[in-house]
Amino acid sequence: MKDERTLVEGCRNKDRISQRTLYERFAGRMFAVCQRYTRNRFDAEDVLQDAFVKVFSQIHTFRYDCPLEAWIKRIMINTAISHLRKEKAYLDQADVEDYAEVVSEAETTVSGIEYQHLLSMVRELPPGCQSVFNLYAIEGYQHNEISELLGISEGTSKSQYARAKQLLQAKILETNNTNST
Amino acid sequence: MTSSEEHNFENNWRKAFDNADEAPPLSVWERIEARLDEEEDRVAIIPLWQQWQTLKWVAAAGVTILLISLGGWWFSNQNDVKTHLATKVSNEKLSSKIKVRERTSTPKIEVPVETSEIQSFPNQGHNESVASVKLPQSADVDATRSVSAKNKSGSSKPRLTKSDEHKTDFPALSKEEIWIAEKQKNKIELPATSLSAVVAEETAISSLSNSNSTLPAVSDPITLSTPVLALSSLASKEMRELIGLSKRQPWVAYQPIQSEQKVQKTATKEYWASVGVMPASYNAGVVIGGSKSGLAYNTANQNFSTNTAQASSTNRPSFSYALQWQGGVQLAQRWSLETGLNYLQGNSVFEGTNGFNVFSNSYVNNLEAAVNVSDNSKQRYDFAAIGADKSQVQSLATSQNINNSYQFLQIPVQAGYAVVKPKRKLSLWLLAGFINNIFLRNSFQSGQESTVTVSGAGNPYRTLSFSAGAGMRVQYKMNKRWTTLLSGNFQQALGSATRSGTAFEAHPQLLGVGAGLRYGF
Helix, strand or coil: CHHHHHHHHHHHCCCHHHHHHHHHHHHHHHHHHHHHHCCCHHHHHHHHHHHHHHHHHHHHHCCCCCCHHHHHHHHHHHHHHHHHHHCCCCCCCCCHHHHCCCCCHHHHCCCCCCHHHHHHHHHCCCHHHHHHHHHHHHCCCCHHHHHHHHCCCHHHHHHHHHHHHHHHHHHHHHHHHHHHC | CCHHHHHHHHHHHHHHHHCCCCCCCHHHHHHHHHHHHHHHHCCCCCCHHHHHHHHHHHHHHHHHHHHHHHHHHHHHHHCCCCCCCCCCCCCCCCCCCCCCCCCCCCCCCCCCCCCHHHHCCCCHHHHHCCCCCCCCCCCCCCCCCCCEEECCCCCEEECCCHHHHCCCCHHHHHHHHHHHHHHHHHHCCCCHHHHHCCCCCCCCCHHHHCCCCCCCCCCCCCCCHHHHHHHHHHHCCCCCCCCCCCCCCCCCCCCCCCCCCCCCCCCCCEEEEEEEEEEEEEECCEEECCCHHHHHHHHHHHHHCCCCCCCCCCEEEEEEEEEEEEEEEECCCCEEEEEEEEEEEEEEEEEEEEEEECCCCEEEEHHHHHHHHHCCCCCCCCHHHHCCCHHHCCCCCEEEEEEEEEEEEEEEEEEEEEEECCCCCEEEEEEEEEEEEEEEEEEEECCCCCEEEECCCCCCECCEEEEEEEEEEEEEECCCCEEEEEEEEEEEEECCCECCCCCEEECCEEEEEEEEEEEEC
8 A cells, every 4th residue: 555655646746657657557457448348459558548648647636545446447447438439339229128038147157268258259249238238247337327427328228238248148158159069 | 037147147257357467568658658748748838927927036036136246246346445565564674664454344245045035936826827627636626527417308418518528618617616516515415435436537517617607506407417416326325345346336427538628737836955065176267467556566576586476377276176055946847046055165276486585584475475465464565665676685486386275155046947858857957157256265375385364354355256157967856855966067257356456366267066965845
């Protein structure tokens, strides 16, 4: 914690070494987060770059009331979603009833599937579904929170998530069947 | 799928991505660094008139210091008494009358010390500068922001339209936002952790601030109602602790980044104090003669000493040093104003001649003779009276390297310009200014190999003399407060360090390389 404070204070003083240290400490995990929210590696790099610039410019607002990594991750997600909003990725609004198909749990386990494969599955989701899936399933937000964040209705959020889940389950099933044969 | 199965589905995916770590390419950091450099290079947009306001005080302080120095110099000049050469040594061989010049009190030179004037500049740059748009600064302003608004029909739309996103009113933004945030906070009592979990966004409620100066009503569906609702919905939950990434994190509405916004920095002045030592090469630049009475002395001297007292002006520098206590203020990113107090021990060698003086019955070198002639407190030789009798003159002139040392207090006033900007560890500064030299003491070897000390009232040196100074300084910023300094300095006297009418002149020159340590406030 003391080390974290020193790092934050150094960044507040615009000390380049402190900034570089903070970047190197968190860049790996944050890049993985950015990759989940974007469609390709180049977009992920852009989001990572924008987000860290914002981290350094907003570091004076960090109050030490949460882990620094969590604070930085929020900025990453903010920036990624802002990036997606520019691309107007939330125009599709599907009804939740269309995606109510149930698949058993045993066929949808992700264990045994490589991280990169899982990442590509998430990236192949439609943009709206991808963000909702990340926010709901990975980050743990509720649909009403997601709706406020993304500027969509709660119903759309639920519908997008259901669609994302269905698509992912289908992909996992296909992958598991391929692996078992 | 049951809720437990759904929960497992999410848990499985969350576990798969929890510890994901992939190093980005090096080019990402390089781009980040370039953007950080760009933002730091972006000059604080202080209106020109504010710069003039600041510079006005700087100019006033500089002129004040200059006027005080000039006044002291003029005052000390007024107290010079013309030396009289016609006096006789009170010994059994000569009858002499000594005219002692009226003792005058040592002119008081009031010189500013350290940085008191500089630090007294009103900080108008801060008060008047455009407010930063990096919002918010206080915890209160870190109140929640709403992202989207739902109109009454229930359909959703983004809260901020493109036109809204570009509306900015930076000077008023902070105060209104702070007020709004405080209002929101007062309306909704949230645990401290919830408010503190918010990420401050730059645009924040820009659309709110663009409305009239009074706050929009709570019933406005586009503005406060949505943030209020958002906060209420969050307040009804037990806010989750932010322990780790895998746990749910409280989400707070945010505003998208507006890349077109200009981030304005408020300029902050940095004051510092430093100590240092500067080994130097000091050349006293003594010239015997060169003035009317000096020439008269030389002429008269030659009457009794054919081989002595030729106008000698050969000086060699010798190892010297200066102890420096300085302070300064950084006016802008590239400019600084500095002053301080130095103690200079300047040692040099004067290549003079030594001869036996029948009048003093001792060996006297020409520097000593010149000083004696010039010193109003010393007895004078009546050269005119004795010069005609050459039988009284006996001399065996030899050359003598006369160690000649000076002690000064120096008050430098100089400006610094950063050739290499101080945005990283290393910076390079050019320095230029003038130095007020306050004479303390002069010591030199006499013809008898003893030491003659010149000081006090009536001595031939000006109490205050001036030098021009220039230099270059390398600064290495070790941390936020401490900086190491390495500087090269050159000083050249402006005019003679001796009073007018003396038998010799001194135009000291100094070249030194100093090291120091600075503490920034």
